[in-house]
Amino acid sequence: MFFNFWFSLTFVFRAIGILLFFYAWFTWKDRTHRKPRLTACYWLLLGIIFVLPDKLSQTGYTLVGCLVIGLVILEALNGVQTGDYPESPHPAPPPGSPTRPGMAMFIPIGLIPAFAFAGAYLSRQTKLDQTIGTVLGLALGAAAASLFLLRLTRCQATDLIQSGRKITEEIGTVNILPQLLASLGAVFTTVGVGSVLASYAQRVIPSHSLIASLLIYFLAMTLFTALMGNSFAAFAVITGGIGIPLVIVPFGLNPALVGILGLTAGSCGTLLTPMAANFNLLPATLLEMNDQYSTIRFQWKLAVALWLAHPLVFAVWYWTR
Amino acid sequence: MSPVYLLILTGQGDWKVLGIGIVLLGLFMRWKTGPVVLIAGITTGLLAGFPLVGTALSPGIIPILGKAFLDNRIITLYLLTLPVVGLAERFGLHQQAAGFIGKLRNATFTRLLLVFQALRILLGLLGIRLYGHTVFSRPVVYPMALTLTPHKTPPILEKVKAAVSACENYGNFFGQNLFPASAGCLLVFQTLKNGGLPVTLQSLSFYALPIVVTSFCLAGIQYWRLEHHLQTPSARSLPESEPVSTAPPSETTSTTAPPE
Known part of the structure; x- marks a missing residue:
């Protein structure tokens, strides 16, 4: 005790x-x-x-x-x-x-x-x-x-x-913003906003093309993370709704590789979003920046380039397996 | 047109996604973030048919918000480190950091940021999660980076600050996956297991490696380009080539009333 x-x-x-x-x-x-x-x-x-x-x-x-x-x-x-x-x-x-x-x-x-x-x-x-x-x-x-x-x-x-x-x-007030956004995420999860968005992504995914399906999965991870401000919240919804049933299982892909790439594709979204306030907005106050979006303005280039590296890493695995 | 609005217009979706629209609008208009987030949360809940308070069996929006706020207190743990950082700064930590880096002959802007990013990746590999913006970026890395910045004009300083905080994020986000028992790897492991695809935690960390290496190299290119930009004569005389700041010009307004 x-x-x-x-x-x-x-x-x-x-x-x-x-x-x-x-x-x-x-x-x-x-x-x-x-x-x-x-x-x-x-x-x-x-x-x-x-x-x-x-x-x-x-x-x-x-x-x-x-x-x-x-x-x-x-x-x-x-x-x-x-x-x-x-x-x-x-x-x-x-x-x-x-x-x-x-x-x-x-x-x-x-x-x-x-x-x-x-x-x-x-x-x-x-x-x-x-x-x-x-x-x-x-x-x-x-x-x-x-x-x-x-x-x-x-x-x-x-x-x-x-x-x-x-x-x-x-x-x-930026001190409590990350917690407040996490609470917003909890409301989104409870009322099922994520599943509404996931069902939309499911509708546009083509069933025959490996590369298109994979790209939509990565893109969905990035966009949903940017909206929710948290790659963890997006991961369970998007990987459960798209990644596993529409990408990994039908094409027989390596689940560990695609899963972890999905998570880091989400992290690319975290670099882009003011919703991830503790990482992107709080530093602006800590370092006394003039514009609270300066960090995102710097990070977006790396986020885009790194996102493009995701299908490349997958391709290297695909051709050398 | 964004998928969210398309959904609403075509009537296929659910009105509850409107909350996302409120947040996007509020952030875009730079309204005060706290009220925007709260209003978006309450609107989303009401549109989905939840009561404000509810009962013990079916909780309403306010208890959901309250529980999530309480459950996520760990995000605000860094408050505990601020007194130390503040007092150390009063006694000249910044000047010490600047003096130290000034004595190193081989120090460059790129090398400094890469060393700190490597340090953050190493901490991630060891499974240590901490909020580096308060412990490293503000008290140590920023004053060091400032010493290595030749022309300290406001637009240049803004970029240097952005690079310092980005360096922390790059190292933290991607480095933590190298630790097999990290929260991220455990989440991937559990989600795949629930989907009937068991994997090992070690394999997840192994496959995380290429992205860590790529992020490190890309960041190096980005820092190097900024360093190059810092040292060209245009950095001190000509105005910025790209539009940078739309925020209030004075620092006092930005600290007393953050532009949100």
């Missing part, structure tokens, strides 16, 4: 929730902030969602749904804004100062993936869930990196939280 709690994601989500409560409190008190009240409410609502347990009753899920609607209303009201985030009372020493930490600054950044790796490795050795192991490792890595950094910079925990609040508020 004790072990089950610690070896679970709930515990990591609670840590995030508590961090968000701190953000809400600091923003509420922030005199330089443009919308302190509404923004504080935003982090408070999101924090509540993060401290909730994994499984809830139907009423509980309805409540979460209402909290999500609340978050979106705050966004619609322009309620999520930033402040000036002054560095006092612990300003960083200026460049060139002997008290300024040097290359050691890379250590905390390296600790996070190192702990994630250790978590993945240990959970694999002990036959535990590797996803949870990696996530726990990452969380512990963040904690270890925080402690290390506080010692290195002689800052206090509030400075650490204030620095996190600055970046988190600069990202703003």
